[in-house]
């Protein structure tokens with residue numbers, strides 16, 4: 130039995146892609162390694178999901194449950210407790226090997242694959258923190274899972290490194306549960322978190338935020354006993370004499386998320402140096418035809434609404450591929466130019482380009498005002514003014530097929546800052 | 550004079566409000582309402598979990614049915630500490646009614662089958 134589309138991961142991305150592909154008539158099978166569908170949303174019990182997709186503010190579990198309902202209504206096939214380990218390319222498709230708690234080792238054939246495996250958190254080893262190696266230093270998302278899913282508070286006296294949204298949300302959460310949150314340190318001169326989270330998570334509870342600071346020592350034999358933070362200069366070098374000490378039993382790290390592309394390891398798929406996910410065209414198709422990716426497995430999103438919208442488009446594109454309507458022939462590069470961190474897609478398939486592409490991208494620096502400009506050679510083919518830009522927020526620009534002057538000259542997206 | 554950051558939209562204007570409730574620094578009208586409420590009776594949505602008698606799901610995620618006065622947040626947390634819920638639980642089922650007579654219920658944010 131061969132499935133049309135095999136979806137790896139049952140979070141927001143996998144569910145949306147499966148729903149859309151199934152609506153297009155595909156036979157879909159979704160594999161999820163956890164005991165339930167919903168992915169990371171299950172542990173994100175706070176508010177702030179769904180403002181775009183549902184026009185109301187939901188918690189993570191509420192957002193997940195709406196999609197899980199739609200998924201079950203459509204009777205889409207799925208297996209829980211099933212971890213995908215490897216993908217093999219065959220003549221007419223792929224063979225996916227997976228390990229299932231109930232069924233043991235599985236080899237599943239399919240015509241196309243959607244990678245929707247989410248992301249993982251950077252750990253201490255990946256950012257090289259100095260000092261001892263005691264227990265009590267862990268990623269903020271793991272602490273969130275322990276607390277919100279298992280009901281286990283990981284520590285009583287907490288310090289947090291990194292002021293992204295996960296760090297801020299966890300500062301408030303631990304405080305509410307009775308922990309003493311001593312502070313949050315951020316190496317950059319500004320926080321990457323949403324302003325509303327700084328206000329509602331830190332200011333509300335008088336938790337200090339130390340900007341341009343980082344952890345420079347970790348002390349403790351068995352359990353963590355304390356951390357030292359120091360101010361840094363513009364080259365991130367600690368400034369001597371700025372030390373502050375905190376007696377804490379827990380250090381939470383909120384220092385970045387990375388797409389989980391482990392199952393791609395044995396394939397020769399082109400990866401992007403900035404997103405750390407696969408390089409894709411506007412159909413979310415990787416460099417291997419028939420393999421698609423979406424959600425945090427492709428690039429890290431801060432809004433689940435964008436994950437849903439992107440994954441729907443990816444599901445639709447996979448359906449076109451399986452039906453033989455889209456055979457990739459021609460790739461035109463969309464390059465990241467001045468002040469652009471990355472674009473998505475990175476390529477445009479000009480052989481199957483009808484209508485409008487939603488290009489997603491991030492800027493490299495904060496700006497009050499500026500203009501996005503797409504050039505093909507010297508010609509400007511698209512431009513848009515924008516206000517209040519920040520690297521933490523994803524921007525979007527539509528590209529119409531009729532704007533292209535030819536199918537050979539690569540495109541470049543620049544962000545031009547307008548000084549007030 | 551009190552300094553505030555407006556959280557109604559992502560722009561996050563830096564507001565100032567004086568004793569007569571004159572607001573400055575707002576880029577739009579919504580900032581005025583926010584600043585006045587924030588200095589008179591600030592409220593917040595609260596999301597947390599309660600104990601659930603279930604092997605697979607030891608915690609049930611819950612939220613306030615509407616924003617709760619800020620000063621009541623830790624009293625709510627203490628009240629929820631002693632609560633245990635039995636499955637099945639349905640989405641938006643009321644777990645605790647009208648906390649302290651403030652007109653705010655605590656409701657489940659997911660379904661746990663029995």
Ligand SMILES: Cc1cc2nc3c(=O)[nH]c(=O)nc-3n(C[C@H](O)[C@H](O)[C@H](O)COP(=O)(O)OP(=O)(O)OC[C@H]3O[C@@H](n4cnc5c(N)ncnc54)[C@H](O)[C@@H]3O)c2cc1C
Nearest residue numbers: 138140141142162168169177212213246247424425432433
């Ligand atoms: C802590 C945190 C707070 C957030 N807060 C907000 C917010 O306030 N508002 C908002 O809009 N967005 C928020 N987001 C962003 C948004 O929730 C996520 O981007 C989105 O839910 C990600 O969906 P996903 O399906 O890509 O990934 P995930 O939800 O991570 O799903 C991936 C799934 O794949 C499974 N999987 C992985 N590998 C395999 C494998 N090999 N085999 C089988 N299954 C596998 C995993 O078990 C998981 O269930 C937050 C994200 C995080 C991490």
Ligand code: SF4
Nearest residue numbers: 555558561562577580
């Ligand atoms: S005052 Fe208006 S524009 Fe400024 S943050 Fe508040 S809602 Fe947004």
